[in-house]
Amino acid sequence: MAAAAPPLKDELDIVIPTIRNLDFLEMWRPFFQPYHLIIVQDGDPSKTIKVPDGFDYELYNRNDINRILGPKASCISFKDSACRCFGYMVSKKKYIFTIDDDCFVAKDPSGKQINALEQHIKNLLCPSTPLFFNTLYEPFRDGSDFVRGYPFSLREGVPTAVSHGLWLNIPDYDAPTQLVKPLERNTKYVDAVLTIPKGTLFPMCGMNLAFDRDLIGPAMYFGLMGDGQPIGRYDDMWAGWCTKVICDHLGLGVKTGLPYIWHSKASNPFVNLKKEYNGIFWQEEIIPFFQAATLSKDSTTVQKCYIELSKQVKEKLGKVDPYFVKLADAMETWIQAWDELNPPTKAK
Amino acid sequence: MAAAAPPLKDELDIVIPTIRNLDFLEMWRPFFQPYHLIIVQDGDPSKTIKVPDGFDYELYNRNDINRILGPKASCISFKDSACRCFGYMVSKKKYIFTIDDDCFVAKDPSGKQINALEQHIKNLLCPSTPLFFNTLYEPFRDGSDFVRGYPFSLREGVPTAVSHGLWLNIPDYDAPTQLVKPLERNTKYVDAVLTIPKGTLFPMCGMNLAFDRDLIGPAMYFGLMGDGQPIGRYDDMWAGWCTKVICDHLGLGVKTGLPYIWHSKASNPFVNLKKEYNGIFWQEEIIPFFQAATLSKDSTTVQKCYIELSKQVKEKLGKVDPYFVKLADAMETWIQAWDELNPPTKAK
Numbered sequence: 001m002a003a004a005a006p007p008l009k010d011e012l013d014i015v016i017p018t019i020r021n022l023d024f025l026e027m028w029r030p031f032f033q034p035y036h037l038i039i040v041q042d043g044d045p046s047k048t049i050k051v052p053d054g055f056d057y058e059l060y061n062r063n064d065i066n067r068i069l070g071p072k073a074s075c076i077s078f079k080d081s082a083c084r085c086f087g088y089m090v091s092k093k094k095y096i097f098t099i100d101d102d103c104f105v106a107k108d109p110s111g112k113q114i115n116a117l118e119q120h121i122k123n124l125l126c127p128s129t130p131l132f133f134n135t136l137y138e139p140f141r142d143g144s145d146f147v148r149g150y151p152f153s154l155r156e157g158v159p160t161a162v163s164h165g166l167w168l169n170i171p172d173y174d175a176p177t178q179l180v181k182p183l184e185r186n187t188k189y190v191d192a193v194l195t196i197p198k199g200t201l202f203p204m205c206g207m208n209l210a211f212d213r214d215l216i217g218p219a220m221y222f223g224l225m226g227d228g229q230p231i232g233r234y235d236d237m238w239a240g241w242c243t244k245v246i247c248d249h250l251g252l253g254v255k256t257g258l259p260y261i262w263h264s265k266a267s268n269p270f271v272n273l274k275k276e277y278n279g280i281f282w283q284e285e286i287i288p289f290f291q292a293a294t295l296s297k298d299s300t301t302v303q304k305c306y307i308e309l310s311k312q313v314k315e316k317l318g319k320v321d322p323y324f325v326k327l328a329d330a331m332e333t334w335i336q337a338w339d340e341l342n343p344p345t346k347a348k
Numbered sequence: 349m350a351a352a353a354p355p356l357k358d359e360l361d362i363v364i365p366t367i368r369n370l371d372f373l374e375m376w377r378p379f380f381q382p383y384h385l386i387i388v389q390d391g392d393p394s395k396t397i398k399v400p401d402g403f404d405y406e407l408y409n410r411n412d413i414n415r416i417l418g419p420k421a422s423c424i425s426f427k428d429s430a431c432r433c434f435g436y437m438v439s440k441k442k443y444i445f446t447i448d449d450d451c452f453v454a455k456d457p458s459g460k461q462i463n464a465l466e467q468h469i470k471n472l473l474c475p476s477t478p479l480f481f482n483t484l485y486e487p488f489r490d491g492s493d494f495v496r497g498y499p500f501s502l503r504e505g506v507p508t509a510v511s512h513g514l515w516l517n518i519p520d521y522d523a524p525t526q527l528v529k530p531l532e533r534n535t536k537y538v539d540a541v542l543t544i545p546k547g548t549l550f551p552m553c554g555m556n557l558a559f560d561r562d563l564i565g566p567a568m569y570f571g572l573m574g575d576g577q578p579i580g581r582y583d584d585m586w587a588g589w590c591t592k593v594i595c596d597h598l599g600l601g602v603k604t605g606l607p608y609i610w611h612s613k614a615s616n617p618f619v620n621l622k623k624e625y626n627g628i629f630w631q632e633e634i635i636p637f638f639q640a641a642t643l644s645k646d647s648t649t650v651q652k653c654y655i656e657l658s659k660q661v662k663e664k665l666g667k668v669d670p671y672f673v674k675l676a677d678a679m680e681t682w683i684q685a686w687d688e689l690n691p692p693t694k695a696k
Contacts, residue, residue, distance in 0.1 A: 190538060
């Protein structure tokens with residue numbers, strides 16, 4: 001494999017939100033160095049973030065975001081890794097891979113280092129099967145197929161928009177679970193990729209995530225979190241709920257499972273609880289809202305879907321808390337900013 | 349573990365349909381011997397089926413079925429492993445495990461023999477989570493839990509009605525796939541159990557299957573297959589579609605994944621194609637039918653659900669082929685026979 005050209009080298013950006021020097025890239029060097037990085041620097045813009053030599057990157061701090069988006073910069077979170085979605089917006093590539101800076105290369109059960117990016121690309125480049133469950137999981141992997149009883153008309157599948165990877169070591173638990181199980185580590189390597197069925201929501205984690213920006217990019221808004229907001233750690237969840245509803249509506253697929261990364265350090269559960277407690281409360285209303293959400297036939301593009309969804313958020317979740325009115329407005333601003341930076345071309 | 353009493357020893361029957369001597373039980377002896385077996389002998393009733401010494405069993409051949417059910421025996425298939433569902437009906441236990449006689453003990457990646465029955469019991473005795481997908485799969489396994497963003501109100505789950513196990517070695521492929529990939533073997537041990545989400549259908553295979561008879565038994569009818577019928581190898585599929593629709597309606601869960609068994613021999617793809625070709629054609633209409641099927645609020649028991657479904661089968665699938673009219677009638681007969689052999693008790 002070392003001799004082969006890196007897949008999608010010129011069609012994929014790696015987006016990394018960070019507040020520190022990117023030493024973690026050293027371990028990823030064999031896999032990431034051929035690709036272009038978009039680094040979104042959170043927090044104090046006067047701080048200098050060191051990037052190891054040899055990586056090709058562009059870096060945006062808060063001043064850059066404010067300069068590029070002007071008043072629309074209000075839709076990009078500050079002091080929260082939700083700011084990463086700015087990187088999705090300024091990318092000009094078809095695919096995005098985003099990873100947290102506390103995520104390292106994991107090993108498979110044979111001890112081999114896992115090229116997470118390569119697996120994400122595999123996931124994105126083959127179809128999804130959201131309309132019927134295949135009990136042997138991903139039918140397109142080597143040695144797998146559709147099982148008896150799988151309708152032939154559904155075997156072509158649908159385009160894959162999202163590839164959601166998992167984590168060995170520190171599992172992605174909420175603060176209450178972290179508090180109750182401080183020592184729990186994920187040691188189970190589950191050798192599977194599967195499509196999340198149509199109509200089913202899932203908790204999308206932004207730590208190790210890839211997507212097709214052309215297919216679903218404008219839905220990957222990570223919301224208003226962090227500084228000045230009553231909530232944190234729901235940025236990726238929000239994006240996941242919106243994305244899944246829109247993928248289901250547009251006939252796109254979402255996969256989860258492989259690849260694993262090694263998640264090195266558990267965040268502080270007390271800090272997390274403070275960030276999360278509103279979300280823990282609100283998600284009991286948010287999830288039924290998204291489970292019931294339907295989009296109209298006129299919503300034929302991601303942007304149109306997203307604007308329609310934002311109106312429903314304002315109307316229905318606005319009753320839960322005024323925060324959702326603000327969030328709904330930010331969703332609209334996000335789309336305006338997206339379209340400004342990504343003007344429609346005739347080719348599309 | 350060897351010292352512990354076998355779980356559910358007096359509450360579970362193992363149902364085995366067969367046409368041959370049950371030598372395969374030798375390999376299962378350490379795991380099955382404490383349990384009671386119900387053997388359903390298919391084909392020539394004058395043939396003697398040898399059961400290895402030391403197993404506790406009852407055996408029914410076609411004469412027995414005819415004697416016990418009288419005219420209602422018409423709902424039990426002949427010359428097809430679909431006849432196994434007779435065993436579900438005569439059992440008086442709460443749980444059923446059914447296995448094919450070409451299925452042997454598989455090994456996990458560490459080389460340890462897998463006690464399939466024990467894993468099925470674990471699956472059945474802990475809740476299912478059909479309303480939201482957990483990305484770390486079964487949250488109730490050791491070392492696993494619900495991930496961040498999983499609504500707390502849904503973490504209790506729902507009772508598990510079905511545990512669908514998988515197969516190493518010969519995968520459960522249809523005839524066309526067998527023909528195209530004669531050498532494909534399943535070597536991938538996926539260390540996962542997961543709940544099939546509400547609203548999602550799956551191809552349920554009867555080779556390695558357990559269920560809670562009290563919760564879902566009357567829906568586990570394996571249809572009219574084999575002798576005198578225009579279709580075979582859709583018995584378990586039919587049961588799976590009906591069961592899933594009814595589980596979704598009644599708020600019950602269906603799990604798939606572990607345990608694996610070792611499936612030893614591929615059936616003849618040419619023979620299979622002859623059995624399957626109508627099913628391959630019809631499933632393109634059957635699956636949309638089941639995907640759209642809804643049951644009324646009055647259908648509060650499995651029996652009522654099943655009768656309601658049978659009427660819908662007659663009305664909607666009867667147009668596809670007259671076979672489905674006959675099948676719908678057999679579904680009703682099945683429920684009558686079930687209720688005759690399992691009269692409602694005050695305790696239930």
